[in-house]
Amino acid sequence: MQALQSEQGNRIDVSQYMQKGGYGYPVNRSYSVPGHLDRSQVQAYGANLFLSNFEAQRSDGINPDYKIAPGDKISIWLWGAVNFAEVLTVDNQGNIFIPDIGPVRVIDLPAGNLNQTVTERIKSVYVSNVNVYVNLLVATPVSVFVSGPVQRPGKYAGLTSDSALYYLQRAGGIDSERGSYRHISLIRDGVEVASYDLYEFLRTGRLDSVPFKDNDVLLVGQQGPVVTVEGAARYPFKFELDKDVSFGSELNFYARPLSKASHVGIFGDRDTGPISVYLPLAEFDDFQVEDGDRVLFNDDLRADVISIRVSGSYLGPSFYAVKRDTRLLDLLDYIQVDENQANVTSVYIKRRSVAEAQKRMIEESLQRLERSVFTAPASSTGEAGIRAEEAKLVASFVQRAREIEPLGKVVISSGNNIANVRLEEGDEIVIPMKSDLVNIAGEVLLPQAVVHNQEANISDYIAWAGGFTERADPERIAVVHANGLTTFMEIGDGRSWYSSSVQERIKPGDEVIVLPRVDTKVLQAVKDITQIIYQIAVAANVALKD
Known part of the structure; x- marks a missing residue:
């Protein structure tokens, strides 16, 4: 009946898929965007730059790219026809003076080129029989003041070749709430x-x-x-604008929207009042953003093509790309199967949204169970002890129940009829294999698969699996059919949900799951636990022991 009447379920509320009012929302017209963050929770772009302690990792050696500065100490050795050994200081004019050679200009010379430059100058005077060795001994330290919105303003020692980042790091980095990452000045003698x-x-x-x-x-x-x-940006941070008013193209350059981003929402305040604008990404380049604006990059285009997976007994590809409004029967015409192996009358669908809904319903049931057990009053010390033991058992049950992952089965077939449902993104079409076996699992002594017997009923199959365990409940037996439908049977005094003729309808490929019995002498919340066990049996095709 579900399969035959499922066409009614194809009716959907299309308003949720339509954009209201077009692309451009007028000024002062507000709309809500779910999931936006508090501005104070968003990190400033560049704040991670000062997290590493790289000033403590600095080497004491002199960098070959260090440029010679006044006050540096340079040692020079000459031997051979002339012997000379002296430590010379770079004067204020950027020279060192070598006797009988004269001044040699070394200011701004990289330390790695010092030996070659000085040697060439000496060799121009002493052409032969003179060996030269030049080495930079000590680089002149400098003191730099770091001021402004930094964590620890003050005076810091370093070398002339150190970068601005080194001194900023020594000062604890820029205060991300007050300081600018874009306007940092080096001031010398007031200029x-x-x-x-x-x-x-x-x-x-x-x-x-x-x-x-x-x-x-x-x-x-x-x-x-x-x-x-x-939103959909590679760098979802707080960005400082270079000017009071900037264009969206500059923000795009630093934020780098993801390729799936199609629209931009801008929320802020102007002199005329608050604004709420929603426009295509291409139009955002020329949009002016100002201080305090919040920009949300959004992937708001619904793809015209969805991907569908096929599993089970089939031939050909396992993935298909189809139009969004494609229905099941339209796609089944293109899926090749072996009629001798595929059970084409028991096709069903695994759907992500259904699995999420099943998971949500199980979670709601578990929460109700916890509230009913953990908040139950106790009128005596003895009853309080019983409640405590019951709470432990329920907590263990809830923990295992939350680990169950529903399959999200959608039953679409009944006999030779298949409902022509609309497909959704990520659907998995399952085409079961033909089978001669019936699986018996759950609370039986010997869970196994047995060959289908047309004359056997459910009692026979359970007997072939060794019979019930002590924890089994003969009145709660789930049968998962090949088409994904789960029904419940009972073995009792004949007053069952199903007549004996119906009970004989166990077909090849069915799975019989004997559910556990909830002990009414131990637990008070029998009804809630029973309901959850039923939900799990239907959603995940497993028998969760209580």
């Missing part, structure tokens, strides 16, 4: 000689290298306008 934009460094790896001098000031500017990015 700005260099500026740094750490966004440029993070995005392209480029950072101006300006040699520091003693008493330089590295000033971090105040934080500029900030825009928060959420």
Whole structure:
């Protein structure tokens, strides 16, 4: 009956798939976007730059790229026709003076080229029989002041070749709530000689290298306008704008929307009042964003093609890409099967949304069970002890029940009739194999598969599996049919849900699951546990012991 009447279930509320009001929402018209984050919870872009303790990992050796500066100490050895050994200091003009040679300019010379440059100059005077060795002994330290919104403003020692990042790290990094990552100035004698934009460094790896001098000031500017990015972006952070008003193209450059992003929602305040705008991603490049705006990148295009998987007994490909409005029978015409092996009258579907709904219903039942057991009052000490033991048993049952993963079966076939249901993204069409066996599992002594006997009923199959265990409940026997449908039978005094003629309808490929009995002497919440066991048997085709 479910299969024959399932056409009624094809009716859906199409309003949830339609965009209301088109792309451009007018100013002051608000709409809700689920799942947005609090602005204070979003990390600032570039904040991770100062998490590593790289100033503690610095080597005491001199970098070959270090540029010679006034005050550096250089040792020179000459031997052979001339003997000379002296430590010379680079003067304020950037030279060292070698007797009988004269001044040699070395300022801004990389330390790795020092030996070659000085040797060439000496060899120009002493042409032969003179050996030369030149070495930079001590690089002149400098003191740099770090000021502005940093964690620990102050004076820090370093080398002239150290980068601005080194001194910022020594100061604890930039305060992400007050400081600017885009406006950092190097001030020397009251004049700005260099500026740094750490966004440029993070995005392209480029950072101006300006040699520091003693008493330089590295000033971090105040934080500029900030825009928060959420949703389908590779960098969902708070971004500082370079100007008071910037275009969406600049934000796209740093936030890098995912390829699936199709629309952008912008929420903020303007002089005319709050705004709420929703527009295609291509139009966002020319949209002006301002301080305090929240930008949500969204994948709001519904694909015209969905993917369907096929499993079980089939020939050909296991995945199909079909149009969104495709129905089951339209696709079955293209799936090849071997009629001698495939049970084409028992096709069913595994659907993700159904599995989620089954999981949700089981979880709701478990929560009700916990509330009823854990909050039950006790009128005496003895009853309190019984309640405590019951709570332990229920907690163990709930823990195992929550580990069950429903299959999400959709029953679509009955006899030779198959419901022509609409397919959904991720559906799995299961075509069972023809089988001569009947599986018996659950609370039986010898769970096994036996050959189908047309004359046998459910009692015979259970007997062939060794009979019931002590925990079995003969009045709760689930039969999972090949088409995915689960029915319940009972073995009693004849007053059963099914007559003897119906009980004989166990077919090849069916699975008999004997469910456990809930002891009414131990547990008070028998009804709730029984309901959950039924739900799990239908959703996952397993018998969960209580």
